[in-house]
Amino acid sequence: MNIPIAKVKLTKKEINSVNLPLKNGWLVQGPKVKEFEKKWCDFTKAKYSIAVTSCTAALELALVSIGFKQNDEAIVPAFTWISSANVVEHLGGNVCLCDIELDTFNIDINQLEKKINPKTKAIIVVHLFGLPANMDKINQIAKKYNLFVIEDAACGFGSLYKSQHVGTLGDIGCFSFHPRKAITTGEGGMITTNSKKLALALKSLRDHGAEISDYRRHVSNKPYVLPDFPYAGYNFRMTDIQAVLGSLQMDRAKKIINERKKIAKFYDIGLSKLKNLDSPIYNQTYQNSYQSYPCFLYKKKLNKYSISKILKYRNSIMEVLQTNGISTRPATHALHMLKYYKNKYKFKPSDFPNAWASYHCTISLPLYNGLLRKEQNYIINHLSQLIE
Numbered sequence: 048m049n050i051p052i053a054k055v056k057l058t059k060k061e062i063n064s065v066n067l068p069l070k071n072g073w074l075v076q077g078p079k080v081k082e083f084e085k086k087w088c089d090f091t092k093a094k095y096s097i098a099v100t101s102c103t104a105a106l107e108l109a110l111v112s113i114g115f116k117q118n119d120e121a122i123v124p125a126f127t128w129i130s131s132a133n134v135v136e137h138l139g140g141n142v143c144l145c146d147i148e149l150d151t152f153n154i155d156i157n158q159l160e161k162k163i164n165p166k167t168k169a170i171i172v173v174h175l176f177g178l179p180a181n182m183d184k185i186n187q188i189a190k191k192y193n194l195f196v197i198e199d200a201a202c203g204f205g206s207l208y209k210s211q212h213v214g215t216l217g218d219i220g221c222f223s224f225h226p227r228k229a230i231t232t233g234e235g236g237m238i239t240t241n242s243k244k245l246a247l248a249l250k251s252l253r254d255h256g257a258e259i260s261d262y263r264r265h266v267s268n269k270p271y272v273l274p275d276f277p278y279a280g281y282n283f284r285m286t287d288i289q290a291v292l293g294s295l296q297m298d299r300a301k302k303i304i305n306e307r308k309k310i311a312k313f314y315d316i317g318l319s320k321l322k323n324l325d326s327p328i329y330n331q332t333y334q335n336s337y338q339s340y341p342c343f344l345y346k347k348k349l350n351k352y353s354i355s356k357i358l359k360y361r362n363s364i365m366e367v368l369q370t371n372g373i374s375t376r377p378a379t380h381a382l383h384m385l386k387y388y389k390n391k392y393k394f395k396p397s398d399f400p401n402a403w404a405s406y407h408c409t410i411s412l413p414l415y416n417g418l419l420r421k422e423q424n425y426i427i428n429h430l431s432q433l434i435e
């Protein structure tokens with residue numbers, strides 16, 4: 048067997064759809080981007096959706112749109128993909144890391160308030176691996192201190208917090224269409240907001256700061272009238288070639304999410320007898336759409352002395368699985384131990400012990416649309432033999 052960590056599964060119609068903009072000649076942001084954005088609004092119930100080139104671009108624009116500037120601070124969980132924090136650095140700001148909860152891998156709301164100071168402008172909350180963060184508490188704290196909430200929902204397509212789609216609970220939501228996500232456009236991202244003011248700024252900022260888009264100008268009766276530019280914006284526009292692919296996948300969005308949930312459920316049941324492996328939590332309040340399936344190893348035995356032992360053990364499991372054709376990964380990074388952040392902020396491993404432990408003691412299993420039951424059984428059997 049050869050089971051990758053993730054795999055893209057597109058229909059023939061979706062694959063062929065990219066020919067459409069190539070044939071009709073409108074390749075850049077145009078009608079297909081608009082169509083994709085409309086379907087995104089319908090699915091997430093966001094008032095405004097703005098397609099961009101990646102979730103990283105979305106996060107950066109989100110910060111620019113709220114007026115984030117040099118020396119401002121944003122609170123970011125210490126366990127996440129590096130770009131949740133990099134965008135703060137790009138704008139000359141400072142990252143204030145907050146540790147996570149071991150059970151959810153999401154920001155520890157009990158530590159959040161202590162991180163706030165007069166320079167804090169925003170909380171970048173991550174719905175990591177698709178599991179929603181505790182948005183009621185986060186919004187409550189943000190309101191108390193007058194902070195913006197930016198949801199990094201890169202992994203959150205199809206995830207619901209109290210029946211509401213993630214990315215629509217804070218001020219701005221940011222999604223990713225990287226191929227490891229449920230819906231892909233190669234690279235790509237989407238911004239959601241319910242604020243008209245922010246939506247207008249974001250639309251302009253992604254398009255060099257222009258007042259109206261190229262497409263709108265071209266289809267108007269005065270295409271020769273050039274727009275003004277109220278912002279020094281970016282070129283973070285999604286192409287129609289990407290958008291047509293995303294738009295068609297939206298037509299089977301529910302099916303895509305349901306299949307991922309079923310795959311996760313099959314793992315939940317198959318792995319439940321393993322006392323030394325904790326599967327991701329799931330309940331009705333926090334509905335996970337399973338961008339990935341991170342498991343914690345030997346959580347009950349975890350202390351500062353056992354981490355290196357568990358790490359060694361975890362790595363040996365990953366190696367045996369790989370030689371048997373099963374790809375796995377550590378769940379994600381502990382940001383404070385990545386060179387850039389360690390050097391700039393002089394962090395020590397013990398500064399964010401849960402992020403540090405999660406980096407060393409987790410293993411993500413293959414999860415993608417099209418993963419077969421027999422492949423899952425093969426994974427479960429191998430893992431069971433290795434862990435017991």
Ligand SMILES: Cc1ncc(COP(=O)(O)O)c(C=O)c1O
Nearest residue numbers: 101102103128130201223224225
């Ligand atoms: C939590 C999180 N934030 C941000 C990103 C960045 O997304 P993109 O690759 O679309 O820029 C990712 C990508 O994996 C992610 O997992």
